[in-house]
Amino acid sequence: MIAAIDHVQLAAPPGTEPELRAYYAGVLGMTEIPKPPVLAARGGCWFQAGPVQLHLGTEDGFRPSAKAHPALRVTDIEAYAERLTARGAKVTWDGNLPGHRRFYSWDPVGNRIEFLEPVS
Template sequence: MLAAVDHVQLAAPPGSEDALRAYYAGVLGMTETPKPPALAVRGGCWFRAGAVRLHLGIETDFRPAEKAHPGLRVTDIEGCAARLAAHGAPVTWDDALPGHRRFYSRDPVGNRLEFLQPG
């Protein structure tokens, strides 16, 4: 029955849209996609890069995801880690997944993100 993951939604606090745009578009190089007008009034931002779609929705009593996270496959794990570190984002390498290089980071509102590359 399932064909694909359409998108992953992460929560964000009210008023964080500018910081989210700076990070997801500016640092990660994703493209912001317009939200339908009926949803845009709720705030938040939608981003995409190829088939990857992330929606950041505003949550009044926001708490960052400590364990839950999207796993984002990259083509240049070292370059990605260097870019994030250069922009002040934390980079925590983890070698527990056989056959992959990976690290964890946090977006500007504290959500956990995993970046990984097979090989």
């Protein structure tokens, strides 16, 4: 009965919202969406691109995962990688997923994000 993923939540240290906004909105091109007031009081920020939502919540003692990550499907992956690089983000290509082009990038607090596009 599961129909879709509603959102993916990532963690970040308290007080890093300005850096997260610069990366998720400024670098990735996502739109910040308002959090409900009761949740906004907890800190963090939410972003959306089309039907995809990423929620960044603050966590005391935050430590980024070495493996866990969201994977975002993109179009024109070469141009998207150039966009990230031009805005100062690190891009690391990985050719180990058959039928796809993909790379990884890291947000300002160390969360790894995978970007991929199926090969026609």
